Amino acid sequence: xxxxxxxxxxxxxxxxxxxxxxxxxxxxxxxxxxxxxxxxxxxxxxxxxxxxxxxxxxxxxxxxxxxxxxxxxxxxxxxxxxxxxxxxxxxxxxxxxxxxxxxxxxxxxxxxxxxxxxxx
Amino acid sequence: xxxxxxxxxxxxxxxxxxxxxxxxxxxxxxxxxxxxxxxxxxxxxxxxxxxxxxxxxxxxxxxxxxxxxxxxxxxxxxxxxxxxxxxxxxxxxxxxxxxxxxxxxx
Numbered sequence: 268x269x270x271x272x273x274x275x276x277x278x279x280x281x282x283x284x285x286x287x288x289x290x291x292x293x294x295x296x297x298x299x300x301x302x303x304x305x306x307x308x309x310x311x312x313x314x315x316x317x318x319x320x321x322x323x324x325x326x327x328x329x330x331x332x333x334x335x336x337x338x339x340x341x342x343x344x345x346x347x348x349x350x351x352x353x354x355x356x357x358x359x360x361x362x363x364x365x366x367x368x369x370x371x372x373x374x375x376x377x378x379x380x381x382x383x384x385x386x387x
Numbered sequence: 388x389x390x391x392x393x394x395x396x397x398x399x400x401x402x403x404x405x406x407x408x409x410x411x412x413x414x415x416x417x418x419x420x421x422x423x424x425x426x427x428x429x430x431x432x433x434x435x436x437x438x439x440x441x442x443x444x445x446x447x448x449x450x451x452x453x454x455x456x457x458x459x460x461x462x463x464x465x466x467x468x469x470x471x472x473x474x475x476x477x478x479x480x481x482x483x484x485x486x487x488x489x490x491x492x493x
Contacts, residue, residue: 311474311485311487311488312423312431312474312485314476314482314485329482362430367436371478372436372478373419373421373433373436374421374423374478375433375436375442376433377430377431377432377433378430379430
């Protein structure tokens with residue numbers, strides 16, 4: 268059974284940094300693309316970033332490009348999102364998600380979500 | 388960016404009703420369209436991908452159709468557990484974009 272267990276959220280002041288982690292199990296981590304999706308309070312989901320293992324390619328939403336970095340630790344089956352220069356508008360629940368294929372594709376599994384609040 | 392226009396934004400329905408939600412893309416996305424169900428305080432759940440393919444384990448009362456720019460999600464006979472918010476997602480072009488959601492209420 269696929270599990271995506273997230274950690275690392277919290278309260279951070281504007282300009283601060285935070286790292287989110289997602290420990291995966293139940294599937295071969297190397298053979299699936301992974302992504303981060305966030306959802307601000309009362310809003311719909313917003314795609315943030317993904318990592319495609321075939322080619323070691325990362326994509327980012329314009330709103331986070333240059334501030335966020337997605338990476339994976341194959342030895343720990345863990346996906347991470349390093350978030351720097353955080354802004355109030357980054358406040359959201361962040362979901363780690365698995366994509367259906369090694370090359371990308373639709374989301375098939377979601378983590379439980381972790382709250383990130385950017386406020387002074 | 389591709390805009391996903393979802394309608395209606397909310398609807399009132401009763402148990403046993405047939406419900407249809409639509410999503411229109413601002414440009415063609417072939418069949419790269421997925422549907423998700425979200426209940427309050429929970430992570431979304433994947434229902435359909437490639438416009439019409441059910442995720443494993445999703446009951447057949449859910450169905451999807453469409454190609455190009457116009458897509459629909461249909462729930463054939465609404466049950467109490469189906470009251471939730473539904474979102475579409477296009478994954479044909481970066482950045483991926485979601486619809487604003489349809490809240491299905493009693």
